[in-house]
Amino acid sequence: MSPLQRLLCVSMAVVKEPMTAEVAVATAPAPERAEARRTRHWLWAYELVVILGGYVLYSKIRNWVTAAEGESVRHAHDVVHIERTVRLYHEHLLNDFVAAHGWLAYICNYYYATLHFIVTIGVGIWLFRRHPLHARQLRTAWYLMNFIALFGFAFFPLAPPRLLPGGNYSDTVVVFHTWGSWGDQSVSAHSNLYAAMPSMHIGWSLWVAISVIFLARRTWVRVLAGLYPVATLFVIIGTGNHYWLDAVGGAAACLSGLLVARVATRRPILPRVNSREILGQGRGAAPLDDAPRATVVHTPAPEEPATAGAKPVVAVESGTAQEVGDQR
Numbered sequence: 001m002s003p004l005q006r007l008l009c010v011s012m013a014v015v016k017e018p019m020t021a022e023v024a025v026a027t028a029p030a031p032e033r034a035e036a037r038r039t040r041h042w043l044w045a046y047e048l049v050v051i052l053g054g055y056v057l058y059s060k061i062r063n064w065v066t067a068a069e070g071e072s073v074r075h076a077h078d079v080v081h082i083e084r085t086v087r088l089y090h091e092h093l094l095n096d097f098v099a100a101h102g103w104l105a106y107i108c109n110y111y112y113a114t115l116h117f118i119v120t121i122g123v124g125i126w127l128f129r130r131h132p133l134h135a136r137q138l139r140t141a142w143y144l145m146n147f148i149a150l151f152g153f154a155f156f157p158l159a160p161p162r163l164l165p166g167g168n169y170s171d172t173v174v175v176f177h178t179w180g181s182w183g184d185q186s187v188s189a190h191s192n193l194y195a196a197m198p199s200m201h202i203g204w205s206l207w208v209a210i211s212v213i214f215l216a217r218r219t220w221v222r223v224l225a226g227l228y229p230v231a232t233l234f235v236i237i238g239t240g241n242h243y244w245l246d247a248v249g250g251a252a253a254c255l256s257g258l259l260v261a262r263v264a265t266r267r268p269i270l271p272r273v274n275s276r277e278i279l280g281q282g283r284g285a286a287p288l289d290d291a292p293r294a295t296v297v298h299t300p301a302p303e304e305p306a307t308a309g310a311k312p313v314v315a316v317e318s319g320t321a322q323e324v325g326d327q328r
Helices: 003-009 021-026 030-064 069-085 091-099 102-130 132-155 200-215 219-238 244-265 277-281 321-327
Strands: 295-298 312-315
Touching (some): 091 219, 102 132, 132 200, 132 244, 219 244
16 A cells, blocks of 8 residues: 555544544545545544444443542542632522523423533534544543543542431432433432532533634634533532532543643643644634545646646645645
């Protein structure tokens, strides 16, 4: 297989200075374009198996880690003490507010039970389709974040506010008979009720926000991505499932995953801010690895007759001409 074919077949891999995958495919001969597309289909299947298999393994380990209720409650009192010391123990305010409004409690309960998965999966698919050159690094960071979280579940089991004896919190899932969250007996019977530190709802939502804010083209999409962790924080506190410090732990796990992935692979996770032309050209420009398909024009040299082997000139419509040229 020629070097160009190998480049096309691994066009979803992360490189130090990402080259536009669409430009590489568009400028290749037809047989190599077809081979690249077939290989990408296999890569999709591979990534799907890796991600689903990894999540199943993570869930089994998370739920396998068990702790005595007394230890979890003792840790909960420690967290409450720390929050009171720094004047942060105000979870009751949000929990009472949500519990006093049935319609809001239902929204928060189903948000907690479903969006955690739907949004993360949706963003993951979007990354592999539109930003393949960054998707693998972000996927690696996501794995590392969850791996780091397992240490918290194993060594610091924590009773959530709704399970804190004498805490006077409302378990909104139980009170409003909402299906699908950890408070539901059909789910809690197969889950680790004391895996509250760190909050992976916050960890995953922050991972989503960072990915979208750095790579999305439209301003409103980036704004929504920035609000997503804020809304998730409101939900996890309002439903009595987490403390404020759990959210801090989730954010720390997410950022640690990104940092470890960067250091371990020695490759950038996301475009550098000072090199992303999207910031200078406005939100209408395409990200570095999301440029429109290049237009191939066979142009002969001036004052010379056209030949069959004339070198193609690539016209890139937005954003990446210089960096693509450097990589080529």
